[in-house]
Amino acid sequence: MLSRRDMMKQGALLVAAGGGALRSCPARAAQPLRGGHVRVASTTGSLSDTLDPARESMATDYMRGAMFYDGLVTLDATLVPQPALAERIESDDFRTWTFHLRPGVQFHDGATLTSADVVYSLRRHLDPLVASQVRFQARAMRSVRADGPLGVVIELDAPNISFPSVLGLNNFAIIRDGTKNFETANGTGPFRCAAFQPGIRSLAVRNPDFWKTDGVWIDSLELISISDDMARHNALLSGDVDIIAEVNPRLVALLRQRGMGVMESPTGTYTDLAIRQDIGPGKNPEFVQAIKHLFNRDQVADSVWLGFCRLGNDQPLPPEDRYYNHDLPQTVFDPDRAKWLLNKNGFLNQELPPLICSPAANASVDIAVLLQNEASRIGMKLDVRRMPADGYWSQSWMHFPLGFGNVNARGSADMTFSLAFASAAPWNESHWRSSRFDELLALSRREADEAKRKAIYYEMQTLIHDGSGLCIPNFITSLDGYHQRIRGLRPHLGGHLMGNNFSRFIWVDENAGARETESAPA
Amino acid sequence: MTMNAALIRALLRLVGASLVSLVFVTVAVFFITAVLPGDVADALLGQAATPDAVSALRHSLNLDKPVLVRFVIWVTGLLHGDFGVSLVSHRPVLAMASERLIHSLLLAGVTALFAVPVALLLGTTAAIFRNTLFDRAVSLLTLCIVSVPEFLVATLAVFIFSVQLHLLPALASISDIHSIGSFLASFSMPVTTLACVIVGQMSRMTRAVMIDALGSSWVEMAVLKGASPAHIILRHVIPNVIAPLFNVIALSLSYLLGGVVIVESVFHYPGIASLMVDSVAARDIPLVQICALIFCAAYLFLTTLADIVALLSSQRRHAA
Numbered sequence: 001m002l003s004r005r006d007m008m009k010q011g012a013l014l015v016a017a018g019g020g021a022l023r024s025c026p027a028r029a030a031q032p033l034r035g036g037h038v039r040v041a042s043t044t045g046s047l048s049d050t051l052d053p054a055r056e057s058m059a060t061d062y063m064r065g066a067m068f069y070d071g072l073v074t075l076d077a078t079l080v081p082q083p084a085l086a087e088r089i090e091s092d093d094f095r096t097w098t099f100h101l102r103p104g105v106q107f108h109d110g111a112t113l114t115s116a117d118v119v120y121s122l123r124r125h126l127d128p129l130v131a132s133q134v135r136f137q138a139r140a141m142r143s144v145r146a147d148g149p150l151g152v153v154i155e156l157d158a159p160n161i162s163f164p165s166v167l168g169l170n171n172f173a174i175i176r177d178g179t180k181n182f183e184t185a186n187g188t189g190p191f192r193c194a195a196f197q198p199g200i201r202s203l204a205v206r207n208p209d210f211w212k213t214d215g216v217w218i219d220s221l222e223l224i225s226i227s228d229d230m231a232r233h234n235a236l237l238s239g240d241v242d243i244i245a246e247v248n249p250r251l252v253a254l255l256r257q258r259g260m261g262v263m264e265s266p267t268g269t270y271t272d273l274a275i276r277q278d279i280g281p282g283k284n285p286e287f288v289q290a291i292k293h294l295f296n297r298d299q300v301a302d303s304v305w306l307g308f309c310r311l312g313n314d315q316p317l318p319p320e321d322r323y324y325n326h327d328l329p330q331t332v333f334d335p336d337r338a339k340w341l342l343n344k345n346g347f348l349n350q351e352l353p354p355l356i357c358s359p360a361a362n363a364s365v366d367i368a369v370l371l372q373n374e375a376s377r378i379g380m381k382l383d384v385r386r387m388p389a390d391g392y393w394s395q396s397w398m399h400f401p402l403g404f405g406n407v408n409a410r411g412s413a414d415m416t417f418s419l420a421f422a423s424a425a426p427w428n429e430s431h432w433r434s435s436r437f438d439e440l441l442a443l444s445r446r447e448a449d450e451a452k453r454k455a456i457y458y459e460m461q462t463l464i465h466d467g468s469g470l471c472i473p474n475f476i477t478s479l480d481g482y483h484q485r486i487r488g489l490r491p492h493l494g495g496h497l498m499g500n501n502f503s504r505f506i507w508v509d510e511n512a513g514a515r516e517t518e519s520a521p522a
Numbered sequence: 523m524t525m526n527a528a529l530i531r532a533l534l535r536l537v538g539a540s541l542v543s544l545v546f547v548t549v550a551v552f553f554i555t556a557v558l559p560g561d562v563a564d565a566l567l568g569q570a571a572t573p574d575a576v577s578a579l580r581h582s583l584n585l586d587k588p589v590l591v592r593f594v595i596w597v598t599g600l601l602h603g604d605f606g607v608s609l610v611s612h613r614p615v616l617a618m619a620s621e622r623l624i625h626s627l628l629l630a631g632v633t634a635l636f637a638v639p640v641a642l643l644l645g646t647t648a649a650i651f652r653n654t655l656f657d658r659a660v661s662l663l664t665l666c667i668v669s670v671p672e673f674l675v676a677t678l679a680v681f682i683f684s685v686q687l688h689l690l691p692a693l694a695s696i697s698d699i700h701s702i703g704s705f706l707a708s709f710s711m712p713v714t715t716l717a718c719v720i721v722g723q724m725s726r727m728t729r730a731v732m733i734d735a736l737g738s739s740w741v742e743m744a745v746l747k748g749a750s751p752a753h754i755i756l757r758h759v760i761p762n763v764i765a766p767l768f769n770v771i772a773l774s775l776s777y778l779l780g781g782v783v784i785v786e787s788v789f790h791y792p793g794i795a796s797l798m799v800d801s802v803a804a805r806d807i808p809l810v811q812i813c814a815l816i817f818c819a820a821y822l823f824l825t826t827l828a829d830i831v832a833l834l835s836s837q838r839r840h841a842a
Contacts, residue, residue, distance in 0.1 A: 237685040395564070
């Protein structure tokens with residue numbers, strides 16, 4: 001029987017249970033070394049780069065924020081919440097949560113962390129001018145109040161056993177009480193902000209007063225962004241940078257051949273086709289069924305992702321997730337059945353709305369063309385309409401009967417379900433409504449028994465798989481490139497570069513190149 | 523005396539026309555950006571843009587006011603010398619743009635310093651020795667260089683000099699420049715890439731202008747008088763081609779400021795062109811405005827300068 005108090009102990013148990021699911025890099029026995037300067041190139045950077053945790057929305061922002069700020073909890077490699085600024089978390093009813101802060105933690109400006117900082121950091125997400133990325137999640141907090149200098153009590157609008165995972169999102173990082181100016185960062189994190197120029201670079205130097213005494217090896221890190229694919233790979237190959245995010249699958253072999261490392265992280269990120277169920281042909285469930293059968297998932301895997309992906313089954317949890325439903329039958333490529341279903345309902349002789357895709361949604365244009373090709377083989381005419389990346393999320397995404405989207409790995413199964421599948425979810429891409437699913441969601445949030453909760457999650461996945469208009473052909477394996485001298489990178493379910501937290505774990509082995517040459521066979 | 527008065531009147535007319543164009547461009551840019559799909563609230567929130575979050579942010583940024591009201595607010599600020607603050611970063615746009623402009627001017631300046639003399643020399647010699655093997659070789663070479671897109675030139679250069687030979691850095695990060703040596707190393711590839719575009723274009727135009735002048739009746743006259751080739755070029759040809767040449771140079775330089783987005787992105791060089799592209803994507807209208815204003819002003823300044831040179835040189839010829 002799990003104790004209802006002390007959630008962190010439960011978390012620790014889950015780490016032990018889920019740890020084996022991840023493939024780890026070839027282990028090197030070497031002892032980590034202190035010191036070194038590391039240069040990292042991410043993909044997107046612009047003048048919208050920010051040091052405000054609430055506004056972080058791009059991978060580069062998350063990486064930058066993770067160097068300077070801490071959250072109350074942090075999500076580990078299997079997305080289990082682990083203590084960070086909160087050393088203990090308690091709840092009796094999963095509705096009122098008490099966070100006990102770690103004493104003696106210092107901000108970069110020397111001030112000591114208190115509950116006032118936490119209350120300010122969490123409450124500001126509700127202010128529209130802050131333009132928080134997690135305003136919807138923050139709204140579940142009915143009240144946030146200080147309970148003494150080191151206690152924070154959060155009352156939710158309804159019980160949620162997964163609530164600590166929400167606070168593990170980078171956007172909920174803790175800043176100093178009253179901070180309004182984000183030209184520099186004043187956090188509690190392992191690095192201090194030495195320079196920040198939006199769209200150009202960020203420079204981080206190690207914080208000697210960091211509260212955590214183990215880990216954090218490097219002295220400084222410079223983060224830039226190179227959006228041009230070829231230029232980013234060239235920068236790694238020439239030695240101008242040590243780590244690059246988002247290796248192009250087509251260039252993996254080239255990097256490896258030239259002695260660079262490429263880390264493969266299985267993540268819950270996917271590119272999906274959403275068939276809206278409130279307008280257009282998606283109102284007919286058999287149309288949705290037919291399109292799911294028209295996805296040639298193996299072909300998408302081979303030609304779009306070059307094998308760097310895992311099979312999707314039209315539900316949002318990746319195979320590595322500890323709640324993944326292994327009993328759910330796999331949707332298979334079956335053009336004959338698709339044709340029969342479409343023909344039966346008269347869709348083959350009908351003009352259908354176009355497939356909306358965009359470079360903004362990773363590889364959606366390629367996937368749309370493959371789907372169009374399969375459709376034409378069974379006599380179905382589907383047009384592909386490619387929209388510009390600029391403005392896609394606000395102007396096109398979720399606006400059309402058949403549209404592609406791209407969803408990054410989320411912090412927990414609960415967040416995935418509540419943000420993108422519940423009837424009231426703001427990002428319910430296919431506008432799917434299931435009262436049974438909503439009931440199960442509420443039930444799962446109160447269920448402390450792990451086995452029972454798993455059973456509920458199994459049923460929820462089945463409901464999405466059978467009923468929703470979401471086609472998820474594959475989960476994308478994220479790829480990051482690094483120079484031999486960089487050590488300590490490990491795959492993470494949360495996404496690129498250890499869930500953007502790599503700066504806390506990597507170390508520099510200056511002799512790596514030389515040692516490699518010595519031991520290489522002639 | 524009357525000649526000078528006429529000249530001054532012509533100059534004033536030129537400058538006045540430039541100012542009118544500048545006002546027209548700023549008004550046009552404001553209304554064009556107003557009809558772009560989505561605004562800064564959509565862009566800031568991205569995928570997190572739920573209708574209530576967008577409308578709340580829009581309201582707090584005054585974006586829910588009618589476009590004419592926003593225009594009046596913006597123009598009032600401008601008349602008081604206030605270019606506004608960025609809607610994204612809340613920093614003054616003037617400071618943001620001028621920081622990037624300095625980088626762009628540096629890159630453009632170094633490129634011009636290197637490319638203009640080379641182009642003029644190539645164009646002039648090709649014109650003098652026209653229809654020889656040398657002329658054909660220059661012609662073919664420049665045509666080839668102009669036809670290759672700059673991202674290919676840049677990427678190939680990086681691949682050869684940085685990845686294969688490890689001679690030059692792949693990135694031209696301005697923060698890494700601490701000495702003349704590192705300046706040369708950082709700038710050599712971006713400058714060469716940009717020079718490829720400019721030299722090709724400019725040398726071909728120079729050649730055409732020179733050939734035109736060399737075939738003119740006054741050169742024929744000078745040849746008949748028995749003047750030496752050097753005398754003919756320096757005394758009769760150059761003064762007559764200064765105006766058209768300056769036009770060619772002005773157009774190339776204005777390209778160097780605003781048209782170098784690709785080179786900036788390949789070499790990770792923080793210039794003003796990429797700032798403008800960013801600001802359009804973020805729908806940060808005050809920043810778009812000031813970038814447009816700078817590009818437009820630079821273009822007008824250079825072309826007006828070319829016009830003035832043309833005016834003065836025709837003046838001189840008439841006076842002579």
